[in-house]
Amino acid sequence: MDGKTGVRLVVLHYTGMATAAQALARLTDKDTQVSAHYLIDEDGKIHRLVAEDRRAWHAGVSYWRGVRDINSASIGIELANPGHDYGYRPFPQAQIDALGELVRSIMTRHGLAPHSVIGHSDIAPGRKIDPGELFPWQPLAGDGIGVWPTLKGTKHLITIDHALRLLSAIGYATPLSADLGADILSGSTEPIAAFQRHYRPRKIDGILDSETSALIQTLAPSDLA
Numbered sequence: 001m002d003g004k005t006g007v008r009l010v011v012l013h014y015t016g017m018a019t020a021a022q023a024l025a026r027l028t029d030k031d032t033q034v035s036a037h038y039l040i041d042e043d044g045k046i047h048r049l050v051a052e053d054r055r056a057w058h059a060g061v062s063y064w065r066g067v068r069d070i071n072s073a074s075i076g077i078e079l080a081n082p083g084h085d086y087g088y089r090p091f092p093q094a095q096i097d098a099l100g101e102l103v104r105s106i107m108t109r110h111g112l113a114p115h116s117v118i119g120h121s122d123i124a125p126g127r128k129i130d131p132g133e134l135f136p137w138q139p140l141a142g143d144g145i146g147v148w149p150t151l152k153g154t155k156h157l158i159t160i161d162h163a164l165r166l167l168s169a170i171g172y173a174t175p176l177s178a179d180l181g182a183d184i185l186s187g188s189t190e191p192i193a194a195f196q197r198h199y200r201p202r203k204i205d206g207i208l209d210s211e212t213s214a215l216i217q218t219l220a221p222s223d224l225a
């Protein structure tokens, strides 16, 4: 594997395999071209698979804040969970506690801000949906891991174009991102759905309703919202 240029993100995944043993075998098989820095079992056991200063292959075709080569700029963490294909289920508290401790130490080591912790679905809209709508982003954000938009006051419904501009500023690939190829996404519903999967998980439909609109404005840099 190649060296890394500098860690700017932590990307969270689920393994999406029937058993944790299968996931571990796949992530440590040199021929699969899939790897991650860490794997956390449902009981909280942490497997260190790739050194943090080495590149792991976990992101695939992806984009965040102008960066296409996410593998060179991130630490990838896989959470054992069967995922949507094999029986998606809540992440046990022991697993989330172990994740919280690990991510906190990574953030300290690499000087990362809370917003640097994101999901695979955030960087690959329309292609990936992990770690999914059961992942506890809100309580983790309360502990400084990732961010969460807390609505205050009334926000006006904004246009799709305005929403896409704000989603771009947050980091998402959108049709307005000038440096994107057609391999990343095909329309405007994908980044909206990706945003909902993370920040409004009870309804993920890609439609810019008033709540989604308000949440996007709350999370976007205040000089743009």
Ligand SMILES: [Zn+2]
Residues within 6 Å of the ligand: 012, 013, 014, 058, 120, 128, 130
């Ligand atoms: Zn993933």
